[in-house]
Amino acid sequence: MEKAHFYHALKVVKEVCIGCTHCMNVCPTSAIRVKNGLAVINKNACVDCGECLNACPVNAIIVEQDDFSQIFSFKQRVALLPTVLLGQFPNDISEKQIYSVIQELGFTHVYEVDETVDILTEATNTYMNKHHQERPFISSFCPAIVRLIQVKFPALVEHIIHLKPVIDISALFYRKKLKDEGFTDDEIGIFYVTPCAAKIAAVKSPVGEDKSFIDGVINMDFIYNKVLLSIKQNKTSGSKYELNKHMSRRSIGWTLTNGEASQYAGRCLAIDEIHNVIEVLEKLENEEITDVDFLELRACDHSCAGGVLTTENRFLAIERLRKRADWYHRNKPIILEEKEVEKYRTYLLGNISIKNIEPRSILSLDTDMMEAMKKMEKINRILKVLPGIDCGACGAPRCQALAEDVVQGKAKMTQCVFLQKMLTKEGLITPQESFDISENTWGVKRFEKKSLNDH
Amino acid sequence: MGMKFTFVIEGGNFSKAGTASSEVKKILKQLNVDPKIIKRTVVSLYEAEVNVVAHAFEGNMNVEIFPDKIVVRIEDKGPGIPDIDMAMQIGFSTATPEVREMGFGAGMGLPNIKKNSDRMNISSTINVGTQLEIVNYLK
Numbered sequence: 001m002e003k004a005h006f007y008h009a010l011k012v013v014k015e016v017c018i019g020c021t022h023c024m025n026v027c028p029t030s031a032i033r034v035k036n037g038l039a040v041i042n043k044n045a046c047v048d049c050g051e052c053l054n055a056c057p058v059n060a061i062i063v064e065q066d067d068f069s070q071i072f073s074f075k076q077r078v079a080l081l082p083t084v085l086l087g088q089f090p091n092d093i094s095e096k097q098i099y100s101v102i103q104e105l106g107f108t109h110v111y112e113v114d115e116t117v118d119i120l121t122e123a124t125n126t127y128m129n130k131h132h133q134e135r136p137f138i139s140s141f142c143p144a145i146v147r148l149i150q151v152k153f154p155a156l157v158e159h160i161i162h163l164k165p166v167i168d169i170s171a172l173f174y175r176k177k178l179k180d181e182g183f184t185d186d187e188i189g190i191f192y193v194t195p196c197a198a199k200i201a202a203v204k205s206p207v208g209e210d211k212s213f214i215d216g217v218i219n220m221d222f223i224y225n226k227v228l229l230s231i232k233q234n235k236t237s238g239s240k241y242e243l244n245k246h247m248s249r250r251s252i253g254w255t256l257t258n259g260e261a262s263q264y265a266g267r268c269l270a271i272d273e274i275h276n277v278i279e280v281l282e283k284l285e286n287e288e289i290t291d292v293d294f295l296e297l298r299a300c301d302h303s304c305a306g307g308v309l310t311t312e313n314r315f316l317a318i319e320r321l322r323k324r325a326d327w328y329h330r331n332k333p334i335i336l337e338e339k340e341v342e343k344y345r346t347y348l349l350g351n352i353s354i355k356n357i358e359p360r361s362i363l364s365l366d367t368d369m370m371e372a373m374k375k376m377e378k379i380n381r382i383l384k385v386l387p388g389i390d391c392g393a394c395g396a397p398r399c400q401a402l403a404e405d406v407v408q409g410k411a412k413m414t415q416c417v418f419l420q421k422m423l424t425k426e427g428l429i430t431p432q433e434s435f436d437i438s439e440n441t442w443g444v445k446r447f448e449k450k451s452l453n454d455h
Numbered sequence: 456m457g458m459k460f461t462f463v464i465e466g467g468n469f470s471k472a473g474t475a476s477s478e479v480k481k482i483l484k485q486l487n488v489d490p491k492i493i494k495r496t497v498v499s500l501y502e503a504e505v506n507v508v509a510h511a512f513e514g515n516m517n518v519e520i521f522p523d524k525i526v527v528r529i530e531d532k533g534p535g536i537p538d539i540d541m542a543m544q545i546g547f548s549t550a551t552p553e554v555r556e557m558g559f560g561a562g563m564g565l566p567n568i569k570k571n572s573d574r575m576n577i578s579s580t581i582n583v584g585t586q587l588e589i590v591n592y593l594k
Contacts (some may be wrong), residue, residue: 034531155490285480287498288473308512364487370522373458 007044007204009063009197009217010053012039016060019379019443020390023052023061028274029151029362034395037443045362047147048198049274049299049436050308063197063309066216071106073214074189078174079107080167081193081223083114083252084304086324087317088224093231094240101230102223113192115252116169116348121164121250121263128264128294136284136292137161139260143202144299145277146357146435150207153281154359162354166254167192167199171213172351173344189215193223193299195255195307200298206353220309241327246339252325255304256318258296264427265291273301365407379403387418395441415441457521458482464507464514466533472508475516476500479527486520488593496525496591499571502564503587507531509554511584523594524573529587536579543569 019037026264031045032052039060041052051344071077079102086095107283129138138159140146149156164172172189178188192214194200254257261270269292271280277297283289300306305314305321324365340347365379366372379400386399396402406412413419420434439446460482462475478495488496500516507514510531536542542549545566566583569575574590 099585154484157490282477283473285494285497286476286501287494288501359490361487361490363481363484365485367487369486369488373520373522376482376485377458414593434462 006043006046006406007201008041008043008048009049009065009200009204010046010050011062011064012041012063013060013089014374016058016304018058018060019446020057022055022057022395023447024395024397025392026051026055027397028278029148029403030397032397033401033411033442034392036440037446044336044360047144047151047153047299048196048201049144049148050197051274053197053308063200063219065219065222066201068105068218068222070216071189072193075187076109076178076183077107078109078111078178078188078190079105079193079218080111080113080170080190080214082195082220082255083112083247083321084195084255084307084310084317085193085220086112087305087308087321088220088312089227089454091231091240091320092418093227097231098227101227104230105223106228107191109178110332111170111174112247112251113167113170115247115339116173117171117251117254118165119169119341119345119348119352120163120166121347122345124264127161127163134159136295138295138297140208141165141260141296141353142198142298143207144196144198144274145297146207147198147201147417148274148277148299149281149359150357151362152278153285154361154378155285156281159284159360162357163352164209164354165202167202168209169352171346173341173348175213176344176347177340189414191216193218193220194311195220195304196300197308208357210355218308221311236269241324247325247326247328249325249329250323252328256321257298257303259303261294261296265411266292267291268294268296270296272298272303272306274299281433317421363406375407378407379450380434382406382413385419386416391417412437456582457519459517460516460520462516464504464511464516464531466508466510466512466514466531469508472505476504479516479525480520482518483525488504492591492593495512495553495571496527496589499568499589499591500527500529501576502571503527503529503589504583506564506587507533509550510534514584521593524590524592527589529589530584532584535576535581535583537581538577539565539577542594 017038018033018222021034023039024032024034026048028051029045031042033040065083097290099110113124136159140161140163143183146160146353149160161311175188175190179314200217203212203217206212218319250263256271257301261268271277302314302318365375386403388399390398394402396405396411402411402416406413420437424431424434457463461476462476465471476497479500482494507529511531516533517528541547543565568589572589573592576588578579579585
C-alpha cells in the first residue's frame, strides 16, 4: 500500500525563507504557494525534483537527511555510492582515497550502486519481450519522474517498467550476501549516498514496494565535504583507479544521460531535465509520438550529474566519469565469472519485480464529475475577472492557479492585487482591508520600510 | 446540461497541430475522467485535428462535455472527401509528399479515429468541407 501522506525530502526552512516567488514560479507541478510570507509545499503535488532548491536565492530550501550517527545502530554498515560521486573530485584524488575516507567515517563495506546494472538490463529485456503490448516502455530509474507520471500523466502509469531500479537491486544483493555470511537482517544497515532529493523520497515512501531495502540516506554533499576535508588534512597519493575492481562502462555510464537508452534494441530515447520530459510525456499521451520502444526519462539536467546535491560542475563530472569508464575498459576488462554478483543473478532476477504503481492525479477538480464540472465553470468565470498576467502577487504562481485555489476553498479572490485596487476604488473594501489581505499573503510587517542598515 | 468549448484549427500550420486536442485533454483530466477514456478521446481528436491541418484551409473544433459523454464536432472548409469509404481504409492517403515528409499522412487518420471513438459520423461535400462528429462515452 502506498501511504496517503508522501514523504518529501525537500523542506522549507522558515527562519531563512524570505517569501519571494522564485521557487513558486519554477515548480513544474505548481505545488508551491506563498502564505504569511513563507513558501509552502503541497505534499500531494510535490515530486521532489529539486527545481525549487535550485531557484531559491537564499538557500531556504534544503534536503533533509537522516542523522549520520544512526549508521552505528547496525553491526554491518554498508555505504552504497552513486557513481556520480566519483566524478565530483579533482583529478589528483584517487578512488582508493575516496573509498578509505568513507570507510573511516564508520562503514564496514563501501560499494558502488551501479555494479548490478547487468542484472537489470537482462530483466528489462525479458520484461519488454513479455509485455510488448505496453510499448513504449518508460524506465523506473528516476523517482521524480515516476511521481511526475503518477500525478500529471495517470494514463501513462502502465508504461512504466515494473522492475526495481538498480539502487534497490544492489541493496537486495548486498543484504543477501551479508546474510549468507551469517549476519542477521537487523544487524545489516544499508545506506545510500544520494545525489538528489527524489531518491530520498523513494526510500522513505517507496512506490510499488511495501518497504524500502535501504535503511537510511546520506546526502552526497555531506560525503563530499568529509572526503575533501580529510584529504586536505593528510594528503596521501596513490594510483588514480582501483586495481582490484571491475567497473564496466555500462555501470559507470548508467546514471548519465543515455546510460540506459544505449543498452536496448529498438528505438530508444534519452530525455533529461524535467520540462523536456513533460513536453515528451504530453506528446506521448496524445500518441503524437509512436513507434518508440524505450524511454529513459530523468528529472535533472544531464541526469544524475546534475542532481541537486552534486557539487562539481556537471560537465566536468561527466568528463571524469567517461575517462574513468575508458580506463576500466582498457585496463580491467570485465570477467563476468569473477564478479560476485553473478552468484546471485538467479536470486536477484527472482526478486526484481515491483507491484502496481497507482495513478494519483492532482489535476482533477473533484472526484465527482458533476461537481468537477461546476467547479470548472466557476474557474472560467473567475478567470474572466483576473488580469491574466501571472504576476504571483496573490501568492499563487498563475491566475489559473489562484482561480483553482479559490474554487477549492484554499484562497480568496481578493488576494489578487488587481481586484483589490478595483474594490478599493469602488469603495467595496477599505484601504486597510486591502492592506491586511496583502499582509496575510506576504507576512506581517512585510510592507514596512526597510532600515538603511539592513541588507 | 453540458460545457461547451470551441477551438480554431489553422489549415497548413503543422507547428500548431495538437493544441486543440491538448486543451481538451487538460479539461478532461480536471473533470476526473478515467485516464483510459481520456487517452482514447485525445488520440481520436488529435487525428481529426491533424486531418484539418493537412487537408483543409481552416476549421473549428466544438467540444461539448456532458456528464455521460463527450461530443466533438470538427468542421472544416476545404476540398472535402470524394470517397469516404475509401478514406476509411487503413493505409489509404491523399496526403501530399510534403505532408508525408513531416511524419503525417500515413493513411491511418479516419480508421484510427473510428478505433478510438464510441461513435463516429462523417459527412463531406466536395469543394466545401467536411463535418466529423466523434462521441465518446465517459462512463
